[in-house]
Amino acid sequence: AARRAREADVLIVAHALAVVDLARGGSVLDSSTEDPYGIAIIDEADGWASSAKSALSKDFSLSALSHDVNVVVKFAKKLENRKTIENAADTVRDAIAKLDGEIDELWPDSRAVPPQYYTITLKNDSLIQAIRKVDNATQKLANILGSVENKTAASLADDLREAVNPLFSIAEAAAPDKFGISQVTWSQARYLPSLHFINPVAGRIAKLYWKPGEERALSVLFTSATLSTPGLNQDAKWISIEKATGIAKGAEN
Numbered sequence: 001a002a003r004r005a006r007e008a009d010v011l012i013v014a015h016a017l018a019v020v021d022l023a024r025g026g027s028v029l030d031s032s033t034e035d036p037y038g039i040a041i042i043d044e045a046d047g048w049a050s051s052a053k054s055a056l057s058k059d060f061s062l063s064a065l066s067h068d069v070n071v072v073v074k075f076a077k078k079l080e081n082r083k084t085i086e087n088a089a090d091t092v093r094d095a096i097a098k099l100d101g102e103i104d105e106l107w108p109d110s111r112a113v114p115p116q117y118y119t120i121t122l123k124n125d126s127l128i129q130a131i132r133k134v135d136n137a138t139q140k141l142a143n144i145l146g147s148v149e150n151k152t153a154a155s156l157a158d159d160l161r162e163a164v165n166p167l168f169s170i171a172e173a174a175a176p177d178k179f180g181i182s183q184v185t186w187s188q189a190r191y192l193p194s195l196h197f198i199n200p201v202a203g204r205i206a207k208l209y210w211k212p213g214e215e216r217a218l219s220v221l222f223t224s225a226t227l228s229t230p231g232l233n234q235d236a237k238w239i240s241i242e243k244a245t246g247i248a249k250g251a252e253n
Contacts, residue, residue, distance in 0.1 A: 005029055011037070015051035018042070022208045023056060038218055040209060045222035046237070049203025049244035056202045058166035062096055062192035065138065065163045069093060072145060072156050079148060088141040095137040096192070099130040103186055103193065135167040166197065204246035 005011055011029060013021075018040070021029040029037075042048055069089050076085040105126075138160050146157035186193040209220045222245070226237070 015042070015044075015048055016055040019052045019055040019202075019205060022205050039221070040218070041221045041223065042206070043223050044226075045224040045245070046226045046241055048206065048222070049241070052202040052205055053198055056205070057196060057198040060164070060166045060195045060197065062100060063194065065134070065160075066093070066096055066192055068156070068159050068163050069096075069138075069141070072141065072160070075152060075156060076145075079150075079153070081144070081148070085141070085144055088137070088144050092134070092137040092141050095130070095133040099127075099134050100192060102127045102130045131167055135164050138164045201244075201246070203244040206245045 006029075013029065017029070069092050073086055073089045076082045076089075079085065142157040142160040145153050145160070148154075185196045185198070187195075206220065209218055222241070224241070
C-alpha cells in the first residue's frame with residue numbers, strides 16, 4: 001500500500017492520515033524524494049483542526065495500568081525473582097498514587113461535581129515529574145519481567161509497555177513551536193481517572209506543509225462547503241478556521 005501510494009498521481013486520504021504524515025515528516029505519504037507531491041487539497045477544512053487534535057491526542061488509563069500491575073504480581077508468585085518483581089510493582093503503584101494525588105491538588109473539586117473532563121496546561125513541574133515517574137517505574141518493571149525466560153512473562157511485559165506507551169513523549173510537554181503535547185484532561189472518577197493528552201493548537205500542524213528551506217513549491221488549498229452556507233457569517237467562520245490552522249487569510253501558498 002505504501003509503495004502504491006508513493007507511485008500514485010493522486011492520493012485521497014482522510015484528515016487523520018494527512019495529519020499523521022505531517023507529524024512524521026512526510027514519511028507516510030511522501031517518502032519519495034524523486035517526485036514529491038506539489039499540491040495538497042484539504043476539503044472540509046472546517047473540520048481539520050478537530051481531526052488533527054483527535055489524531056495527535058493520546059489516552060492513558062491509570063485504572064488499566066493498575067490492573068496490569070496486579071496481574072503481574074499474581075503471576076510473579078510462581079517465579080524465583082518474585083520479591084524483585086513485587087518491589088518494582090510497588091514502585092509503580094506508588095507512582096500511580098502520586099500522579100492521582102497531583103490531579104487532586106490541581107483541581108480538588110473535580111471529583112465532587114457531575115462527570116466531565118477538566119483541562120489544564122501541562123506546564124506544572126510536579127505533574128510532569130509524576131508522569132515521568134509512572135513511565136519510568138513501569139518500564140523498569142517491564143524490563144525485569146521481560147528478562148524472565150517465560151512466554152507469559154514476556155507477554156505481560158509487552159502489556160505494561162503498551163499501557164504506558166502514550167506517556168512516551170508527554171513529559172516533553174510541547175514547546176510552542178512543536179507539535180507535542182501541552183494539555184491534559186482527566187475524567188471525573190473518584191479513583192484512578194483516565195487521562196487525555198492533547199496539544200491545543202494541533203490543527204496548526206498544517207503549517208508544516210511549508211517547511212523552512214524546502215526547495216519545492218508546495219501549494220495547499222483549503223476548501224469547505226460550510227464556508228458558503230447561506231446565513232452564516234463567512235468572514236467570522238474563516239477567521240475561526242484561520243486561528244485553528246494558523247493559516248493567514250488571503251495567503252497564496
